[in-house]
Amino acid sequence: MPDRRVRTLSRDKIVDAALDLIDQNGAGAVTMRDLARALGVTPMALYNHFGNKNELLRGVAEHVIDRADFDGGVAKWQDRLRHCFHTLRRICLQHPGLPTMLEIEGAAPASVFRPMDVAMAALQAAGLDEVESAQAYFVLVGFTLSQATYQARGPIPGLHASRQLAADWDYDAGFEYGLELIITGVSGMAER
């Protein structure tokens, strides 16, 4: 018989609270102590549910990625790629900590392969072989994550200020253009 007393904590509760903190204060702002305080609990209570902070962050990333629909069920390979990386970009902007979490050593969950599977199927439909598809995927995911990171961080003060890129930079237009550039490149490479 399992314990019938209400457990104050669970992996889901921890992940939800961590996601709230990340969305409010950004990526590196989440602290085991802060997270414990938000849950009304001692920091060490978290270690009954996650081995360490990295595992916890991986749990958060997994939760976010698992909720996303990268496929979309569209027909043309170009539209599948557009949908896949628009989706990835959207969840990165919704949770500004996500790209950093995925970049942190060991924090990437197995779920990161879900968009990879979708994208690689589309790239092979475009005419690339398996290795080429993987190589092209890394172009797309590197581009998408770096764009989202730049946008979430905002212009670097004193650095972008010297150029006119700062105030009126259109991140949406920049993403669309870059995505179309890469898709055009995929077509060109497939024709060789």
Next chain:
Amino acid sequence: MPDRRVRTLSRDKIVDAALDLIDQNGAGAVTMRDLARALGVTPMALYNHFGNKNELLRGVAEHVIDRADFDGGVAKWQDRLRHCFHTLRRICLQHPGLPTMLEIEGAAPASVFRPMDVAMAALQAAGLDEVESAQAYFVLVGFTLSQATYQARGPIPGLHASRQLAADWDYDAGFEYGLELIITGVSGMAER
């Protein structure tokens, strides 16, 4: 009259020592205390030369970028792009901490605009306007930095292991393919 006693510290000495530590132990491994110990000095002595750790890292990044030749003096815009981003990739691989340092908030020095100027000139020679060139530059730099970061970190254990991407992944071939894909995309976008 300036003080004639030998100063034990200088910005250059600190930057050199920090670069050594970064090259040996990776990105986040450099600590004000470790760096001070390597210099045979107290941690607080560093604060006479740099306002804080971020400024120090910016100094290191600046030093590395300033030593690189992004231009190369080649004629065709495709070759100029190849040379520029091969150079950027090389210094990122020589100093595995560099991409992380550039991504750290506020750590990016004004020098990051040097490869940007070279690349944007090449992209405008390809037929893109100024805004398009900036957008295409972000594709190239995001791709190059993310590739170098992946390669420096190595495969994520238990994650890439489930795919055949792990052991025999050719980072050089992946970079070449991605770069050609983007250059092909630039040509395609310029023709519109």
Next chain:
DNA sequence: ACCTGAACACCGTTCAAGT
């Protein structure tokens, strides 16, 4: 099985003091 409280070994940085 799950949570607490005190402690450990770290951080970056401030401050007052030395020369």
Next chain:
DNA sequence: ACCTGAACACCGTTCAAGT
């Protein structure tokens, strides 16, 4: 002007103890 030494306010995590 430059460096030291002690201290402050943090970290993630270990360990022994409670229930």
